[in-house]
Every structure is written in structure tokens, then in C-alpha cells.
Amino acid sequence: MKKIDLHSHTLISDGTLTPNDLVERAKAKGVEMLAITDHDTVDAYEQLSPASYDGLKIIPGVELSTQWRGVGVHVVGLNLSLDSASIKEGVARQEKARADRAQIIAKRLTKLVGPIDFNRVSEIANHSQIGRPHFAQHLVELGVVKNTSTAFKKYLGDGKPGDVKQCWAELPNIIDWIVKAGGVAVLAHPLKYKMTWTKRSALLDDFIAAGGRGMEVVSGQQTKQETDRLARLCVEKGLLASCGSDFHQSSQWSDIGAMSAFPTVCKPIWLDW
Structure with missing residues (x-):
């Protein structure tokens, strides 16, 4: 299976590498398909040099912040048009x-x-x-x-004084921007949210009702039990499955392309790309 990483960050948001350095590191790590999903900005793509891709397929993306029932939630938009009026407005x-x-x-x-x-x-x-x-x-x-x-x-951290959520646009608006830009809305790292599995399922129901079509079944290094449970939820909800390292900086556990195995029971989001 190809090494695919559809969730990564550069220093344009809160990563440590320039966009071109991230691309170079991804190639060095054997990544064949990469999405740069900086927080609430797509400026990284303006700095990329197409000549540096060298066989690496770049999927335009972004990670947008919102909240659901008072919980901070992130939605990744993938394969979207960077020139779209909706994504420019949203960003x-x-x-x-x-x-x-x-x-x-x-x-x-x-x-x-x-x-x-x-x-x-x-x-x-x-x-x-x-x-x-x-x-x-x-x-x-x-x-x-x-x-x-x-x-x-x-x-x-979550629930601390510096955890400010009320500024973000609502979940349906976030998804609408992505969809109108021709992209696919993906619920990012579902296990990072402090909620029960019942609430996580309800979040996905609202996400789907608003036009969301995918979820990350693999986010960085997970146990097989965690991945299997997310895979079952993904299949149950009829969602496309995505994966990403959520790379910010190089370390033993969070390098670009470093992820747990992708579950074969899920339909990959990238099949038609």
C-alpha cells in the first residue's frame, strides 16, 4: 500500500518546517501522497515550488477549527480548490x-x-x-x-483559561466552505476529543447531516484496538476513511508519514484522486 499522509503542518501555522522543507522530508520518508493542512490557512501552498514535487502527489488541504456542544473540534478539508471564493472567505x-x-x-x-x-x-x-x-x-x-x-x-489545554473556542465559525459553516470549494470534509483525529463514544457517534451524525463525508481512522500512532474501533465506526456511519500523521515537528513518534496501519475494511478517501 502506498504511504499516504493527509494531515500535516508547516510553520505557516504551528509546525516547524517550511512548506518546501516539509515536502522534501515527506519524499525522504517515502510518502507518495501528501496534504498540507495548516490551521485555518492555505498560505503554505503559495510557497510551494511545483518543481520540488518529484513524483509526490500534493492534495490541497486545510484544517479548520470549530466547536460542537462546547467541545473544540477540527475539520480537515481535502482536495479542495485553493482559488475557490468559499475557501478564501472561510479562511x-x-x-x-x-x-x-x-x-x-x-x-x-x-x-x-x-x-x-x-x-x-x-x-x-x-x-x-x-x-x-x-x-x-x-x-x-x-x-x-x-x-x-x-x-x-x-x-x-482543554478547559483551561487559555482554551478559547467561542471565536470559531459553526460546524455547518465550516463544512459548507469546504464542500463549495469542491473538497471533502473530514473529521480530524476523533480520539483527541474528550467525549464518550456515544457523544462521538452523535458528533459524527451532526457532521454527516451538515455534509461531512470522511473521518480520520488513523491519526499518528494508535493501538490496533483504537484503529479497529474507529474503523467499525467509520463503516457503520458510511464514511470515507482518511489517515494522517498530524505532523508538526520531527520526533520518534510523530514524523511525517509515521502512522499506524490503515484498516482494510474501510474505503479510502483517496481512491478517486
Whole structure:
């Protein structure tokens, strides 16, 4: 089976590699089909050099943030038209939401730990999209926490003061932008959401009702039991199956193309690409 990675990030959002460096690393790791799915932006594609693809099939993509019943949820849009008016509108709205969200996070953290240097946070984010990982790194620099993991546990993780969800567009809007751009909406990393399997099933029902057609049955390294359970849910809901490393930076467990085995019972989302 081909090595396919349909969920990855560059430094345009919260990854560490440039778009072209990510492509080079994907090729070096044997990836044959790649989607760059930066958070709420498609700017990475403007920096890619088509001459560098060299046999690597690039699938245009994006990861859009939203919420469902108060839980932060991510939807990946795949194989969409980057020139579509709908995706340009959606990205512009999400970029404003992300900028507003960053200001709210900064104010909340200031009340808890003291002054936050917003210009420094922007520098950490390479003057691009500001996200929670950039605030986490700044808290480490300030000596507030020892590492970014602790920053999330105390200040930025789910349910913590720095977890701001109310800025995002609603789930049906997110999916509509993707569909109108000719893409396929995919529920990203279902196991990352803190919810019961009953709620996860209800989320998928609402996702499908709004026009969603796929789900990630493999997100990075999972146990076979986790993958099998997601595969059963995917088949039960009649969804197409996707997979991705959710790559942000190189490590033993989260490198580009490093994923658990794809379940054969599922219909791959990329069959017609």
C-alpha cells in the first residue's frame, strides 16, 4: 500500500518546517501522497515550488477549527480548490477569529501569570498564525513553566483559561466552505476529543447531516484496538476513511508519514484522486 499522509503542518501555522522543507522530508520518508493542512490557512501552498514535487502527489488541504456542544473540534478539508471564493472567505474569517482569539488568550494569561509580550509571541509564530503552542513556548521563556507540556496542563489545554473556542465559525459553516470549494470534509483525529463514544457517534451524525463525508481512522500512532474501533465506526456511519500523521515537528513518534496501519475494511478517501 502506498504511504499516504493527509494531515500535516508547516510553520505557516504551528509546525516547524517550511512548506518546501516539509515536502522534501515527506519524499525522504517515502510518502507518495501528501496534504498540507495548516490551521485555518492555505498560505503554505503559495510557497510551494511545483518543481520540488518529484513524483509526490500534493492534495490541497486545510484544517479548520470549530466547536460542537462546547467541545473544540477540527475539520480537515481535502482536495479542495485553493482559488475557490468559499475557501478564501472561510479562511479570511478564520484568520480574523484566530487573531481575536490570540488577544483574548493573552489577556487571560496576563491576569494569571503577569504581562505577556504579544510581540514576542508573534515572533515565535514567525509573524504568522498565532496559536496556543506559541503562547506555551513564551510561558517557558518567561520561566512560568518548565516546558510546553506543563503550560498546556496548567493554562492552555482543554478547559483551561487559555482554551478559547467561542471565536470559531459553526460546524455547518465550516463544512459548507469546504464542500463549495469542491473538497471533502473530514473529521480530524476523533480520539483527541474528550467525549464518550456515544457523544462521538452523535458528533459524527451532526457532521454527516451538515455534509461531512470522511473521518480520520488513523491519526499518528494508535493501538490496533483504537484503529479497529474507529474503523467499525467509520463503516457503520458510511464514511470515507482518511489517515494522517498530524505532523508538526520531527520526533520518534510523530514524523511525517509515521502512522499506524490503515484498516482494510474501510474505503479510502483517496481512491478517486
